[in-house]
Amino acid sequence: MNVLNVAEKPSVAKSVSTILSRNQGMRMREGRSRYNKIFEFNYTIRGQPCHMLFTSVTGHLMELEFDERYRKWHACNPADLFRAPVHKSVPEDKKDIKRTLEEEARRCQWLVLWLDCDREGENIAFEVIDVCTAVNPHLTIKRARFSALIEREIHHSVQNLEEPKKSLADAVDARQEIDLRIGASFTRFQTMLMKDAFAIDTATDGRNLVLSYGPCQFPTLGFVVERYWEIQAHEPEEFWSINCAHDSDGRIAKFSWMRGHLFDYTCAVIIYEMCVEELTATVTNVRLQEKLKYPPHPLNTIELEKRASRYFRMSSEHTMKVTGDYHLFVCFQAVSFIKNDL
Secondary structure (H helix, E strand, O other): OEEEEEEOOHHHHHHHHHHHHOOOOOEEEOOOOOOOOEEEEEEEEOOEEEEEEEEEOOOOOOEEEEOHHHOOHHHOOHHHHHOOOEEEEOOHHHHHHHHHHHHHHOOOOEEEEEOOOOHHHHHHHHHHHHHHHHHOOOOEEEEOOOOOOOHHHHHHHHHOOEOOOHHHHHHHHHHHHHHHHHHHHHHHHHHHHHHHHOOOOHHHHOOOOOOOOOOOHHHHHHHHHHHHHHHHHOOOOOOEOOEEEEEEOOEEEEEEOOOOOEOOHHHHHHHHHHHHHOOOOOOOOOOOOOOOOOOOOOOOHHHHHHHHHHHHOOOHHHHHHHHHHHHHHHHHHHHHHHHHHO
């Protein structure tokens, strides 16, 4: 039995193929897309010998768009976009991936979907289903659910295949349609309404003037503007502090003032002169206090991207790529450690 397996990105396809084939007898060949290879190997699913063909997509295979007659800005009233028909189609840059799926699906009996186990992954799974069943409606469709690229998890997943969940994919379709209708209608409306209020010479500037609007974009812009106003309203103020240190046998003890900062220069100078005049300090009290230092809390995606941007000047895209690569590296190290330990 031929089984077509589809992952969400090429690195996952390669990792899962390596685990299932135990890196023995696996053959790689080119697909229509130069980035999405095809891996072939033999495997047994619930006692049934299978010839596995493993390939991948690169995120969403399809995009939602309006019918052709609604794509020109002045073809309709922006309000009409709330009711205009929409459809999903494969964009030009994903056509090669589509052709690969069609060619492989024609000679397979099963389709196993290895997309991420979230709503977006489920939606991409049904995009793959639509492409494959269009050329082979007799495919048996299964869903592999896994949370980590480790050997035990992957083998358990392929031996306990489930049905894909249409309700999760429908939820993403609804969100995409809302985003498209709101974003397109309001972007066109406010751009055409307010374009004369902005002194941008599009002939010399070389750009089209678009006042973009989006359900996620607008609140994000609000955060940026709010932070900008805070920075602009900040008034710097000078302050002074008293810092003391004692050197004994090469060991330095630093003492800090409980009050911290002084905003009065005269007071700071008076206290400093008192310290200089009386160089010998007297320890009047010693208090020992135990402090617990807890490990840092895990970061969600947004906080991770914020900190990577702040401390390392990394873009969100680069941050997620590094995170994904590191996750794969750690998982493979864990698998290697378990094998060596056994």
